[in-house]
Amino acid sequence: MVENLIEIKNLVVEYNTNKGILGKKETIHAVNGVSLDIKRGEILAIAGESGCGKSTLARAIIKLEDAKSGEIDFEGKNILTMDKKELKNFRTKAQMIFQNPYASLNPKMKIIDTLREPLKINTSYTNDEIDKIIFEKAEKTGLTREALYKYPHEFSGGQRQRIAIARALVLNPEFILADEPVSALDVSIQAQIINLLKDLKESFNLTFLLITHDMSVIKYLADRVAIMYLGEIVEIGKTDEIFNTPKHPYTKALLSSVPQLTGKKEEIILQGDLPSPANLPQGCKFHTRCQYCMDICKSTPADNKKITDSHSVNCHLYDKISD
Numbered sequence: 001m002v003e004n005l006i007e008i009k010n011l012v013v014e015y016n017t018n019k020g021i022l023g024k025k026e027t028i029h030a031v032n033g034v035s036l037d038i039k040r041g042e043i044l045a046i047a048g049e050s051g052c053g054k055s056t057l058a059r060a061i062i063k064l065e066d067a068k069s070g071e072i073d074f075e076g077k078n079i080l081t082m083d084k085k086e087l088k089n090f091r092t093k094a095q096m097i098f099q100n101p102y103a104s105l106n107p108k109m110k111i112i113d114t115l116r117e118p119l120k121i122n123t124s125y126t127n128d129e130i131d132k133i134i135f136e137k138a139e140k141t142g143l144t145r146e147a148l149y150k151y152p153h154e155f156s157g158g159q160r161q162r163i164a165i166a167r168a169l170v171l172n173p174e175f176i177l178a179d180e181p182v183s184a185l186d187v188s189i190q191a192q193i194i195n196l197l198k199d200l201k202e203s204f205n206l207t208f209l210l211i212t213h214d215m216s217v218i219k220y221l222a223d224r225v226a227i228m229y230l231g232e233i234v235e236i237g238k239t240d241e242i243f244n245t246p247k248h249p250y251t252k253a254l255l256s257s258v259p260q261l262t263g264k265k266e267e268i269i270l271q272g273d274l275p276s277p278a279n280l281p282q283g284c285k286f287h288t289r290c291q292y293c294m295d296i297c298k299s300t301p302a303d304n305k306k307i308t309d310s311h312s313v314n315c316h317l318y319d320k321i322s323d
């Protein structure tokens with residue numbers, strides 16, 4: 001049996017803002033009762049439109065965002081109730097790769113110093129031991145030793161993302177959260193970084209949570225996919241299951257925009273915009289844009305229905321809409 005590295009139970013993340021109409025205070029319901037497992041050694045992707053809550057969920061998992069309620073177990077221990085020492089240990093095991101590699105690097109520090117920093121803070125290794133680790137991780141990410149003595153502005157976007165990946169690796173993490181890791185890069189460079197992530201996952205037996213809106217990146221990299229809509233996971237399954245037999249109308253719409261991946265020619269145009277997470281619809285949260293909406297959808301959320309052991313969906317019509 002595959003062991004879960006992370007188990008998320010009924011996670012809720014909300015925050016208040018006063019940017020609403022007439023400056024009124026409003027509560028943004030960013031993550032609404034998400035339960036999710038991330039298996040050791042897998043790449044789980046979370047997909048959905050901008051504003052669906054996927055980045056907030058990711059940031060909560062790595063404790064960059066506070067959760068209102070729920071549980072996030074990492075190796076069986078809830079990170080929401082960890083003490084300082086446990087949290088420090090967790091932060092060495094869980095690292096993040098950001099969308100914008102330039103913003104995540106200190107422009108005034110040479111690359112080698114940027115890579116040394118987490119090792120100096122979190123370990124008691126000698127300087128020689130630290131540099132040995134850095135040289136090994138730099139080589140694995142395709143950086144020359146010469147490159148380590150330069151500054152971030154001397155590199156292209158792709159090279160900077162390699163540096164950011166090397167930085168994420170120096171502490172030998174078990175879990176990497178990659179938030180849109182290639183979307184800021186030239187298309188010509190994206191494939192190189194995607195292949196690098198795939199190689200590193202194998203070399204270091206890493207577990208990845210991949211946040212992206214790019215379904216082609218998901219198809220190539222992910223073992224499983226969770227589809228998120230207005231702070232909820234509406235469908236989850238193995239990548240092949242999601243691409244070949246999507247069940248939720250929202251998943252179908254997302255996939256219809258990339259016909260080259262599915263072979264389906266007809267694009268499904270969603271009605272209206274994504275509702276505000278400050279004002280969530282009743283019932284199924286997708287009902288305001290769903291072409292199959294029935295009366296029950298407006299008042300009653302759909303339960304989670306199992307399609308296979310690995311594939312499940314939240315939709316009243318889960319077994320009635322053709323593939």
Ligand code: SF4
Nearest residue numbers: 284287290297315316
């Ligand atoms: Fe559409 Fe109803 Fe299914 Fe929601 S539950 S996705 S509104 S058919």
